[in-house]
Amino acid sequence: MSSIPLNWYLIVAALLFCIGLFGALSRRSAIGILMGIELMLNAVNINLVAFWRYVEVDGLAGQMFAIVVITVAAAEAAVALALVRALYRSRDTVTVEEIDLLKW
Amino acid sequence: MTLEQGIFILASLLMLGSALAMVTARSMFVAALWMIGTFAGVAVLFILLNAGFLGIVQILIYIGAIAVLILFAIMLTPDVMGLKPGPRYTGQWPLAAVMASTLAAVIVLLLVRAGNDWHIADAAPNVTDFAVQLGEAFMTTYLLPFEVASGVLLVALIGALVIVRDE
């Protein structure tokens, strides 16, 4: 048995998630928002692996889920950053407040 | 306090501290560097959780690939050095701060109250030759995620290429 209670991992992950949430909600730069989302995904992964370690003993679902999350996070980052680049080319800015084409 | 707990606390402090520094950094580049610190802390947590494979994958994918991708994307934007004046946050940042801290307070409170009331298994997971187990799982139970992953990656590749190319 590990000397670290499951609670500790969950609390740390929750805090990380909330910091990421703040970043995603408040940053002006689109890349900053994306980085906040990456933090949130990492927090989720900590939870998945912690539950795998403490609750699910003879199975791989927790880790498998974490790997899928990593895959999707990478795909998401690739597409989102491509979008940022395309926005910058057409609107000359990466600031979300100035990207208001759909706001009429 | 055992050594394991000490390492956990150090890694968590590194992780949360870097995360805070990341969301408050003025320059996007510096923010990305702090993000790498966070990823490293998460990798240490994975290793402490007996998930060494995921810990290494965390370094390989998040630090070695995604962070580099983000750094490259920052290089393509103006104001690489983060010198342009202007606020870091949108106008709604106080609201966001209140929301995030409320959520954090609620979750932490709930977790502390729940205490150790989980169905915790007695034994640690059997992790000898984890990569082999994972490979066998990919070919049997988790065949669908294995094949879907390649599809997701292909779609992401083509989509991003179409969006990003200067025609």
Place this chain on the structure above:
Amino acid sequence: MREYAVLGAFLLVGIVLPAAVVIGGWLLGPKRANPVKNSTYECGLETVGETWIQFKVQYYVYALIFVIFDIEVVYLYPWAVAYNRLGLFALVEALIFAGILVAGLFYAWRKGALAWF
């Protein structure tokens, strides 16, 4: 766990040693800074304009393809390790997996995304 503890020791020494060398060099070396010495070097001329230069999008394209293929590693390495315990079925599955990604690579090639102009 012991294996990872050794890695931790390597990380610790690997950071402390070069840091100590830098600090030692800073202590030993002369410290006579002046504005000209501390200016940006750039071929010995005065720096012209902003440091920022417009990077080609090509750098991003390479990083993008790299990320996609790097994630493939996470799936293919466990597969390769378990391969001698699995049958021909595993080969077929991995061929499908790799085939889909190769399709992506060839799409990029046909679109000219791999060329450096």
Place this chain on the structure above:
Amino acid sequence: MQQLDRLFILIGDWFHSLLAQWLPEPVVSAIGMLLSALIIMTIAAVTMLYMTYLERKVVARIQDRIGPNRVGPFGLLQPLADGIKMFTKEMIVPTQAHKVVYNIAPVLAVTPAMMAFAVIPFGRDMVASDLDIGLLYLIAVSSVTEIAIVMGGWASRNKYSLLGGMRAAAQMLSYEIPMVLVLLSLVLMVGSLRLSDFVDVQTVPFILLQPFAFIVFLISAAAEVARSPFDIPEAESELIAGYHTEYGGMRFALFQMAEFVAALGMACIMVTLFLGGWRSWIIPLPSWLWFVIKTFILINVWFWFRGTFPRLRIDQLQALAWKFLVPASLLHAIMTAVLVTFFPLVKDGQLVVQGAEWLTTTVVYFVANVVLLFVLMLLYRPYVRRTVRQLRVATPAAAARQQEVQAA
């Protein structure tokens, strides 16, 4: 002989028992880990110093010169003199630079290069950390260097540094893919990611079984550690000195050190994966001595490259990686997967090839590799010809000239 083979292990055990008399067990093992890390890194650093000397000597011989010969006998003290000079130089931080990142970057460049040595078996039972996913760890660690380089380039606030840093990172990540894919075929044969398993299986070194894989790995490794002909990151004629233009004194030395140590690490990895690691060939010497000899041979291959090949242009370099090496290494992995089903080396964690069977296995794998090489050459012939034709008329002036020739 037995004693000599286990020399370092015996010293380690003796030291361990000495400390265990006074200190509790966890503290002793912690001290042991830190000491082994310190010793391995110190050896790597000293070897790196003499690699600079050796490189200058070897390249000098290739260019019909003598090389350093003033300081000490045969110039043997030259690297020490260089080191002292670097050490006592003034440390300049450009006013424009981002101070913190500027200072951290060189340190972070050295760390991953050094950390690679943690999992390499230097001799029989001589491995600091016998990680079960050692190979994956090596790949992960080597991909971290890029970040330090981008950091150095960015923090200098200098166009050339920034450009050099970006180019270096782009090159490294491009060549990581063929490297990883070619290692996939070795993993298929061995069925493990533990580096000591790789050594155990290699009764016949893998360079004979998979020569094509070795060549691809050699090329990618050269690019990965920015050795010529892939030294674009610091192409003096194009970028002054690349990402470390603004660095001087000890910080510059650390960047250089990172590069040389990474080259040394790559040589060690290649010895472990392709040349049979510490296994002795013909002459029975201590296992660690064989490891050193093989590494020395590979290091000289780096220097031979340096003295022989001209530098590639960045577009050629990227084309080589993505258009040839990646498809080729993928094909190679598929070919190996098929071969492994019919001629397995390892089954359920047990080595199944014995004695004379090695001969047939080696021949089969070798022939398959050669056939693959020929097939690839046939496949790429039209492409190469077309590219060469396009290159001939690349510039407008050349196109005009060709039209003139055709008109006449």
